[in-house]
Amino acid sequence: MDEEEEETLVSPTTRYHLSRPARVRPFDDSGRKDSSYSSYSGPKSAPAIIITTIPTTITTALQRTVTHVPPPLPNDPKHTTIVSLLAAQPSSRVAFRSPLNTTKPATYGNLLNLVTRNAAVLPRYDIARNSTVVTILPDGPLAAAAFLCVASHAAAAPLNPSAPHAELVDAVAQLFPKAVLTSKELWPTVAPVVEEVNRLALEATTSTNTNNNTAAFSFCTVDLLVVEDTSVQKFAGAFEFVTTPCHGQHSHTHTHGTPSDLALILRTSGSTSRPKVVPLTLSSIVRNGCAIASALRLTADDVAINAMPLFHVGGISASVLATLAAGASVILMSGFKPAEFANALVAGSPITRPTWYSAVPTIHLALMQYVQGSQPDIVANHRLRFIRSGAASLSVESAQQLREFWNVPVVPSYSMTEQMPISQCPVEYDFATHPGTVGLPIVNVKIVDDNGTALPRSDAYPIIGEICISSPDVMKGYVDNDDANREAFFTSKRNDTYFRTGDLGYVDSDGFLYLAGRKKELIKVGGEQVSPFEVEEALHRHPAVHIALTCGIPNDLLGEVVGAVVVLSPSTAGDCDHREILASIKQHCVNEGLPPFKVPRLAVAREEELPRGPTRKFLRNKLAETFFSTAREAADAKTQPPSDSKNAAGGAKVSDATLGIRFILALIVCLNHIGDHAWPHEGRSVNDHDRWSAAVTSMRVVGDLIDHTSSSKPLGRVRGVNVWRRVLAQRVCGVHGSRGVESAREHVDASSVRT
Known part of the structure; x- marks a missing residue:
């Protein structure tokens, strides 16, 4: 259904109510004992990603279909039991x-x-x-x-x-x-x-x-x-x-x-x-x-x-x-046991052999790795006509490897417990035309910003928002969890109830849906939001990387920095110098076009060390505490590429006040560069990102300044912190460019004293 007008999702005034026989239930939703019982109620790789809130003044020429209504499926309506x-x-x-x-x-x-x-x-x-x-x-x-x-x-x-x-x-x-x-x-x-x-x-x-x-x-x-x-x-x-x-x-x-x-x-x-x-x-x-x-x-x-x-x-x-x-x-x-699964693919007569299977990416890759190393003859004797992938993101590179190895289509899908499925690729879809897609929506899909405003589509670049879905078959409400239901459900101006999936994504001009990560898994580096999918796609294109998982690592200065745990490919994981490989992977990320704040800190792990849930899905939210704790970071630092000799000399600890000043300074510089004119206006192309480029340049300048003050000129104590902060902010924010930076550096040098 094409919509020329923008539609806003608003909170509902009423909710769906389902009921079951009232019985004693000993616990409330927090796990505390509670004898009361209440009924439950509720209502090719991807291009560079821009995660933002598009203003309502967006050019009307960009307005396209904002709600995807799937075509009717040839299902027999009598099949409801x-x-x-x-x-x-x-x-x-x-x-x-x-x-x-x-x-x-x-x-x-x-x-x-x-x-x-x-x-x-x-x-x-x-x-x-x-x-x-x-x-x-x-x-x-x-x-x-x-x-x-x-x-x-x-x-x-x-x-x-x-x-x-x-x-x-x-x-x-x-x-x-x-x-x-x-x-x-x-x-x-x-x-x-x-x-x-x-x-x-x-x-x-x-x-x-x-x-x-x-x-x-x-x-x-x-x-x-x-x-x-x-x-x-x-x-x-x-x-x-x-x-x-x-x-x-x-x-x-x-x-x-x-x-x-x-x-x-x-x-x-x-x-x-x-x-x-x-x-x-x-x-x-x-x-x-x-x-x-x-x-x-x-x-x-x-x-x-x-x-x-x-x-x-x-x-x-x-x-x-x-x-x-x-x-x-x-x-x-x-x-899932790789040997048993592989044998079942070729057991019995040809007509009883499997023609397809559905699984998560970890099962796909483990099976392929086992067959490659132990029973390569299975590839020539199986009867598979396609492989369905779901429950977790399958990278474009992994999908291509599976297609080439089994010589069958790999069909991505997207679903969640609350609605299975949300989208599904048809078996005959063109992988080359739509790499990275999770299929055509099977339910109504709307992409919205944080305010519930429907986002337009753009042929120039993807506009990312939260995926919201509506269908008679979507779950009507969580059991005994009114707070979760209030957060999850919205009603549109047309009185349609939508469920917020918590996933970020966009729909292209052909109606195919793409994922950009979980909203709660976005990594917030200073003022920038980084999608784990974007970093993982870049990492998977390195020949030495078998599995890559991205997470946010807590950081005093920026809030979070990007971290990634990689499992090396079998051909690389032997007796190799991890320092050289990690340096190569980092340089690869730069070559792939990732800006510096998206280039991850790296840790190497074995596949069996990666945290998983009961369905063998990897758990990104467990990565930081498992692989980037203080002890692990200290060990990982030994495998990082050596810094230049000037910086390698090290420096004394920088005070918390100085770190805070630097962070505030970075935000001020960014805001001064962005201003009102960052958004496209009439007469300006949506691809004109000169202000954003200037902002990114400023962040890099501030990064250089921080490196200079903490490494080249180590700060033991800062005398006259307020004076230093004021002069530095005035110099850098007031004078854009190298001249302002050099002046700021002079004042930093004059204000800092070695211990």
């Missing part, structure tokens, strides 16, 4: 396969019967529609089949079975489900978790009622349900309940969930705070699975292979539901 997906296919068609066909495949008829039978069994355990059932199961056919059964009748909340005990207790306490479902094998691990949650809930409820002088209180416990995997005796994913059903009569009817019922509840990564809880309806997850199948042109002849965890939206939607939507089949691995 899991039962309808299964019933639409021939009952004898294969749906689930185990690795290397170690068990009998599960057909669509098998799965439909399993789901229907459990729709009658679950109410016997007092599980009603919209009840939350946590599943803690090993990845593979059992986890996939259990998800289909639970999500068809209640709300499935899968958790990582490998998580530590304390993390599982926290997750179950936060969700406080009606029941926890696990396998006989995991029962010894899960039973203590449920026992502790119930104990804490009892303590919280007793304490609350005692404080309120209440003699009696109602208390709900979390039930533990155990199933036995009968795949060997029956088919892949088959299971039987071994827990005794509840006694007594229950009013719950033996029906499947409706499209508007909750079907899936997931926790966000929670790397910087307690995870938020994301509820998704049955119709939304099914329709999104259909959207992926349609965008990838999946057919009944396709065979997927999945190594993504089934407690993550990527494994559930992209591999399982998209497969079912196409009437195809999927091989369900118990996790």
Whole structure:
């Protein structure tokens, strides 16, 4: 939909409200004990990046489509439930396969019967529609089949079975489900978790009622349900309940969930705070699975292979539901092991070999590296027709390597727990024309600035803003987290509800979406904002770099400086001089056009040392503390290129006051150069960045000045700091150019005394 007018997003006056049966919940969102329960509510490489707020006076000639409305997808609207997906296919068609066909495949008829039978069994355990059932199961056919059964009748909340005990207790306490479902094998691990949650809930409820002088209180416990995997005796994913059903009569009817019922509840990564809880309806997850199948042109002849965890939206939607939507089949691995995955690509008859898979970049690269070194013959015998990449950014260079190695298209995508998918590249897209894209939006996408103003498109250069999305299938609100919902949701002037993704990006003139990093991961160097993606793209173009991750390193002077951790390529990682390689990589960044403040400090690591989340995504927010602590920086300093002899002499410590003065000075100089005329006006080309160039030049001049005062003329103590500050600021800010700088240096020399 083309919009000639600018549209502003404003805060909503009302929010969506979803409800579930009120029950005792022992913890509030901060993790404190709380016996109250409330319903939840909510509503080629990339070009140089400019991250800014475009003023409303932007030339109207630049105004283009600011909201991308995707074309209608050829999805069957009747597919809004899991039962309808299964019933639409021939009952004898294969749906689930185990690795290397170690068990009998599960057909669509098998799965439909399993789901229907459990729709009658679950109410016997007092599980009603919209009840939350946590599943803690090993990845593979059992986890996939259990998800289909639970999500068809209640709300499935899968958790990582490998998580530590304390993390599982926290997750179950936060969700406080009606029941926890696990396998006989995991029962010894899960039973203590449920026992502790119930104990804490009892303590919280007793304490609350005692404080309120209440003699009696109602208390709900979390039930533990155990199933036995009968795949060997029956088919892949088959299971039987071994827990005794509840006694007594229950009013719950033996029906499947409706499209508007909750079907899936997931926790966000929670790397910087307690995870938020994301509820998704049955119709939304099914329709999104259909959207992926349609965008990838999946057919009944396709065979997927999945190594993504089934407690993550990527494994559930992209591999399982998209497969079912196409009437195809999927091989369900118990996790990612390079040798097992590689062997599964060529096992069995040609018609049962995988034709595609979806995974994160770390899995793509690990698999390629393994096959290159151990089983190169797999490249000639596989049946893959494309590879889908998601959950994290895949660099242009890595995508090109994968394309050349497997000789198949590599199809990028973009999604998040709250909406899976947001965009998807069609299999036939032109990689050369759109390198670095994450695809065509599947939902409505709007790019906005910090004030919620829709940003225009420009053919001259990308205009970066926050990606906001709108669709009936987007999550309607986080569970019991009004603060997060207020920050995340906005309503446009046209009364459309938009969700702020927290990701930065832009849409090109062809409608393809590009990412520029997480808003919270932007590195703020002085007054400049640096996108990690821009630096990583430059680093990945160096032949010695296998993996590059960028982060912000705290800095007293500039707030943050850019840091990068690199994993060297196998051909380079042997007995090599890291100092020479790091010097080469830094010079490469300069040659790539990165300005000095974007050239990163470097640290070398092994891949297994990089911090990851449970889905094998790298965690940038853990890099600084892991690789750039004081101890690591001291060790890393030994590997940095040697400085010139004049500066190598070193100097005494510079006072905090002097550092503050320098920072203030840098800002003043920048502001003096920028002024009102930095923005394009009538008669000025949008590419005319002379003022910005002058500002950057000034920052470099100030940098030279700082180097001069702290290295060439070391400051032990500064006499008359106020006089020095005033004279220096007047000289540099009042006289632009080398003459002002030389005068400032003279005054600095006169005011500083060696110890």
